[in-house]
Amino acid sequence: MRSNSYTLIFTSCITIVLSFFLSIASGLLKEKQIANVELDRKKNILIALGFEQSAKNMWKPKDIQTLFSDFVQEFNIDENGNRIETASIDHESSEALTYFQIYKKVVKDKIEGFAIPISGKGLWSTLYGYLAVEPDGKTVKGITFYKHKETAGLGGEVEKPWFQNNFVGKQFIDDEGNLISIQVIKGKVSDDDPQSYHKVDGISGATITGRGLNQFLKEDLKKYEPFFKKIRNGLEI
């Protein structure tokens, strides 16, 4: 049996050596990891905007960068839906300037859609994703989630195509032109439901994730409503 002081010294040494190596490794890999996350974010914007990759022709990092710089224009709007130049946003100014990001898909000078960032609480975690809207300013073009920590197989299904494809073609504006958002319901949407144009099949076993999704979709769409209203009225942005 060894003395207590030996035990103490030994465990301290082990801890210090191990944490030393871990912090070196973490420091060295940080840059690469951040680049990966950034690339994944761009990839999700592209997917939401309807770019498709096939199983045979998967995107390489370079493809994502090229597609993004060729077809996606990034700009910011203020809370009234007016475009603000990125240069005029002074990050150091004392007054907090609210601005929202928009990613516009332009193919051959024709606008093909807008992607907006969405995020909010699910059950365990904050979900991050993008919602893409058709040029008509009221129809969903696509939705993606690139970061969440929901239960795999239940809430985690939000990242699966079957769930995301349900959003495509749904409308978040009612007949009178009011924002009604998109609603994830419990169970399946019935075809007879006159409200089915803004309802989406829920995930069984993930009621709270769905509820969270409804809430933050509504809040995020509200922020962009002035902008989409202008789009619907045919104003050039």
Added chain:
Amino acid sequence: MSIISKKSKQIIADPLMGNNPITLQVLGICSALAVTLKVDTALVMTLTVVCVLSISNTLISLLRNLIPSKVRIVVQLSIIASLVILADEILQAYMYEFSKQLTVFVGLIITNCIIMGRAEAFAMQNPPGKAFLDGFGNAMGYGIILIVVSLFRELLGNGTVYGFQIIPESFYSMGYENNGLMVLSPGAFIILGLIVWVHRIFANIEEEA
């Protein structure tokens, strides 16, 4: 004298078939069910476990005469945990897609009983060379089962193997459908059970009544 002696061969070969950690010792079941949806994730998981287990066994064996027996489990765990975190960081940097798919299960390698089990049962009593071989053999034994299970699950659940379409389109137009059960964890459980059964028949193992 050959480079690999008969004894060393046995250390590697034993956990692959006769004394497989999953099918015989029934360890590491949780991750075997979770990451076997596709062959490629199973391969990455195998690779990670092979690295972690070989290195952790070697390190613990090197330190075996210095580790105070009172705190040996704590020391083993901190070494294993550090290696797993390191593996996770490397995956995030160089294999981001897989890291996203494997999610928490890379971190959960820390609690994989195979790794703790080998540290405690083998590395604490044997020299580094043997401990390395034992770690490598056991991780491969675990990996082989993972890959076999994922082969069945991907083929029956998605009609593909390693991302390649195996079941032809004509089957689908004739009314063949992918088995949805295989995509879920219970499917993995059933396949794993069948593998354990078949393995025990061939290895001639009988449970004591």
